[in-house]
Amino acid sequence: MQPIDAGEVLLHVGLHKTGTTALQVALADARPELATHGVRYPGTGTFHHRAVLGGADRKYGWQNNGARAVPRKHWDELVAEARFDGRTIVSSEFLDDVDEATARRMIDDLGGPQRVRVAVTLRAIGAILPSAWQQRLKAGYTNPYNQFLKMVFAEQPSGKARRFWFRHDQVAQVQRWAGLVGIGRTYAVIIPAGDRRAIFNAFESLLCLPDGLLADREIAIQNRSMTAQEAEFVRRLNKEVADDLSWDEYTRTVRRGLVLNMVEQRQPGAGEQKIHTPAWAADRAADYGQRFADGIAASGVNVIGDPAELARRPASGKNEKQEALAMDAAVAAAAGLVRRSTATESQPSRSDALKILLRRPGRARSAPQPADPDVEQP
Amino acid sequence: MESTITPIGKGEVLLHVGLHKTGTTALQVALADARGALEDHGVRYPGKGLYHHKAILAGADRPYGWRENGARITPKKHWKKMLKEADFEGRTIISSEFLDDISPEVCARVVDDLGGRQRVSVVVTLRSIGAILPSAWQQGLKAGVTTPYNSWLKVMFDEDPTPRAERFWFRHDQVEQVKRWADIVGADRTYAVVIPDGDRTAIFTAFEGLLGLPGGFLANREQIIQNRSMTTPEAEFVRRLNKELAGQMSWDEYTVMVRRAMILNMVEKRRPAADEPRIQTPQWAADKAEEYGQRFAKGIAELGVQVVGDPADLALRPRSGDLDRPDVVSIDAAVAGTAGLVLEALTERRALEEKVKSAAAEAPAPTRRSRWTARGAARALKRGFSK
Numbered sequence: 001m002q003p004i005d006a007g008e009v010l011l012h013v014g015l016h017k018t019g020t021t022a023l024q025v026a027l028a029d030a031r032p033e034l035a036t037h038g039v040r041y042p043g044t045g046t047f048h049h050r051a052v053l054g055g056a057d058r059k060y061g062w063q064n065n066g067a068r069a070v071p072r073k074h075w076d077e078l079v080a081e082a083r084f085d086g087r088t089i090v091s092s093e094f095l096d097d098v099d100e101a102t103a104r105r106m107i108d109d110l111g112g113p114q115r116v117r118v119a120v121t122l123r124a125i126g127a128i129l130p131s132a133w134q135q136r137l138k139a140g141y142t143n144p145y146n147q148f149l150k151m152v153f154a155e156q157p158s159g160k161a162r163r164f165w166f167r168h169d170q171v172a173q174v175q176r177w178a179g180l181v182g183i184g185r186t187y188a189v190i191i192p193a194g195d196r197r198a199i200f201n202a203f204e205s206l207l208c209l210p211d212g213l214l215a216d217r218e219i220a221i222q223n224r225s226m227t228a229q230e231a232e233f234v235r236r237l238n239k240e241v242a243d244d245l246s247w248d249e250y251t252r253t254v255r256r257g258l259v260l261n262m263v264e265q266r267q268p269g270a271g272e273q274k275i276h277t278p279a280w281a282a283d284r285a286a287d288y289g290q291r292f293a294d295g296i297a298a299s300g301v302n303v304i305g306d307p308a309e310l311a312r313r314p315a316s317g318k319n320e321k322q323e324a325l326a327m328d329a330a331v332a333a334a335a336g337l338v339r340r341s342t343a344t345e346s347q348p349s350r351s352d353a354l355k356i357l358l359r360r361p362g363r364a365r366s367a368p369q370p371a372d373p374d375v376e377q378p
Numbered sequence: 379m380e381s382t383i384t385p386i387g388k389g390e391v392l393l394h395v396g397l398h399k400t401g402t403t404a405l406q407v408a409l410a411d412a413r414g415a416l417e418d419h420g421v422r423y424p425g426k427g428l429y430h431h432k433a434i435l436a437g438a439d440r441p442y443g444w445r446e447n448g449a450r451i452t453p454k455k456h457w458k459k460m461l462k463e464a465d466f467e468g469r470t471i472i473s474s475e476f477l478d479d480i481s482p483e484v485c486a487r488v489v490d491d492l493g494g495r496q497r498v499s500v501v502v503t504l505r506s507i508g509a510i511l512p513s514a515w516q517q518g519l520k521a522g523v524t525t526p527y528n529s530w531l532k533v534m535f536d537e538d539p540t541p542r543a544e545r546f547w548f549r550h551d552q553v554e555q556v557k558r559w560a561d562i563v564g565a566d567r568t569y570a571v572v573i574p575d576g577d578r579t580a581i582f583t584a585f586e587g588l589l590g591l592p593g594g595f596l597a598n599r600e601q602i603i604q605n606r607s608m609t610t611p612e613a614e615f616v617r618r619l620n621k622e623l624a625g626q627m628s629w630d631e632y633t634v635m636v637r638r639a640m641i642l643n644m645v646e647k648r649r650p651a652a653d654e655p656r657i658q659t660p661q662w663a664a665d666k667a668e669e670y671g672q673r674f675a676k677g678i679a680e681l682g683v684q685v686v687g688d689p690a691d692l693a694l695r696p697r698s699g700d701l702d703r704p705d706v707v708s709i710d711a712a713v714a715g716t717a718g719l720v721l722e723a724l725t726e727r728r729a730l731e732e733k734v735k736s737a738a739a740e741a742p743a744p745t746r747r748s749r750w751t752a753r754g755a756a757r758a759l760k761r762g763f764s765k
Contacts, residue, residue, distance in 0.1 A: 233709050240717040249727060253720045324706035330615050333712065335622040337719040338635045 003208035014093030038086035126314030171295030190305030261336025282316035383587030396475030420468035508696030553677030572687030643718025
């Protein structure tokens with residue numbers, strides 16, 4: 001694949017759950033080396049989420065409780081940095097559900113269709129489904145997997161289902177961007193199941209980087225899937241507490257304190273049940289995947305990888321009702337919460353109170369977390 | 379069962395010294411609940427709260443909490459207030475399990491403060507040591523203990539007792555305990571109440587008798603108290619959490635988060651399935667407990683104190699069986715426990731936010747040097763503390 005031209009911007013719009021976090025961590029880690037190859041990853045942090053949220057005027061959080069607008073200046077800073085004579089890469093999954101008008105405005109901010117190219121990373125929808133459900137659980141969602149699937153595949157799509165497919169109808173997503181920058185400037189990158197290098201290799205070639213510069217990086221991204229029992233634990237905890245919490249409180253206690261600790265601190269036993277997609281939904285996913293594979297192949301955009309991968313039927317199976325949680329999972333979860341607690345012996349002073357509220361323990365230890373696609377009030 | 383016990387004299391004080399795990403909490407809750415009605419029968423349960431723990435901790439100069447981290451002395455005024463209330467022409471009942479591990483000198487002083495041996499009677503409630511053991515271990519778990527049950531039992535029954543075991547037996551050597559008090563107030567003014575296993579009304583009936591209350595006056599009171607035992611997986615969950623957190627918290631933090639927010643929530647909010655394993659005492663320790671129990675039964679009968687109930691009940695062998703170390707906990711236990719933690723963390727955050735808000739409102743003009751200005755604080759609050 002030909003690299004993009006020097007002076008151009010490559011806009012990576014996700015999708016979620018296609019290895020984006022690993023890519024972003026690698027790019028951030030490689031920042032100085034990238035510069036020596038004429039590639040810029042703007043900013044100083046790991047992600048461009050704030051810039052993109054700011055540029056898209058999108059709020060982050062539960063829309064009716066605690067969502068907050070991100071200041072526009074983050075986007076303006078990114079745009080200023082992207083005025084660069086080398087190649088610039090901007091990456092955020094939050095681009096995957098901006099409407100067409102917003103997308104056009106953002107592209108214009110970055111110099112217009114003649115300067116911007118778009119890469120969409122894609123995986124089989126059957127592989128996306130359990131990840132998407134789990135990601136929702138980490139944002140307070142309370143519906144079991146089967147119900148989530150029924151929502152997604154309902155004949156009469158609800159508002160939630162439409163939002164889901166606005167992101168995950170891979171053909172519509174790719175066409176949306178192709179409509180703005182042109183099919184010749186749009187890339188569909190197909191990530192085969194289980195291939196952790198594919199996304200790096202694709203971006204190495206698009207950015208004209210030496211092979212392995214991104215792929216060979218040792219990056220500590222910990223984003224393993226939850227097992228069936230862990231997921232059921234989080235789901236039931238959400239049910240118990242989510243009504244009482246604002247988004248900010250939820251992220252600070254359940255999401256970062258408990259779930260993160262559980263997922264990071266523990267290695268599930270080999271026998272621990274994974275989340276299975278039921279057969280009916282696996283069939284639907286295979287149907288949709290076939291349609292996406294055909295649609296992408298026919299779309300005329302630049303395709304990296306084999307579209308047939310998108311039609312892969314997920315491993316299916318029955319989900320046993322989970323009643324027991326591994327002791328180490330329960331302990332890690334509870335300890336994570338206790339350590340984040342703000343309990344203090346005496347009445348803190350104002351400045352101490354503020355410091356306690358603002359502190360983010362464990363941030364240094366904690367590996368970068370993926371962006372949250374599915375933030376909805378439970 | 380109508381009581382045949384002769385009540386203590388009017389103007390006298392009945393000092394209930396526990397022991398722990400003999401139904402004391404249920405008794406205290408019933409007494410507090412009946413407080414108004416008790417006065418109609420010439421009986422006083424001093425104070426306004428459920429317990430007399432604070433007064434007793436103060437009266438006995440006993441620190442409360444982890445000795446090396448966060449234990450504190452209770453102000454003397456709590457005890458003085460109680461003494462004033464106990465100066466009463468009817469019958470006064472004072473109840474706290476914290477009386478069970480104070481030295482004979484302090485016991486004597488407590489009795490003196492209350493008017494001396496001619497005015498004070500002492501009642502010790504007893505259950506078979508075999509029934510006490512798993513409860514005592516669990517109580518330890520709720521205070522941060524990390525030792526598994528079997529190892530804990532080994533410590534308690536070691537030929538060569540550690541200070542920890544000595545403290546335990548200072549409380550739970552039932553003969554020594556009863557004798558300690560009898561030496562101060564006299565055997566005739568000392569009552570050993572034997573609570574048969576599983577009998578929830580025995581303790582009420584005994585106190586109705588001792589206080590001259592009508593039969594059923596305490597026993598028939600609606601009990602809202604639920605102090606069920608933890609199941610084996612719940613206990614293992616707490617133990618492992620204690621281990622995970624050991625050395626990282628003060629007593630206050632531990633009490634607020636783990637003990638109250640998590641354990642209490644788990645034990646109160648959840649009803650374990652019938653087949654969830656209960657804590658069993660291993661054979662070897664059950665044998666020891668039975669042996670000790672026989673010794674206690676015999677010793678109590680020989681002390682010459684007033685015995686309510688059958689001392690033979692003290693020799694009961696505990697339910698025994700193989701120990702297992704579960705590696706799963708039921709999801710609803712984990713949910714109940716962690717939900718308690720989340721809500722507690724939340725309460726704290728909200729209190730801190732209030733603190734910052736009100737301080738921000740009152741703060742004088744900020745100096746340039748201050749890291750957090752009042753306006754900055756207000757902005758941070760508005761933003762919700764993002765970055």
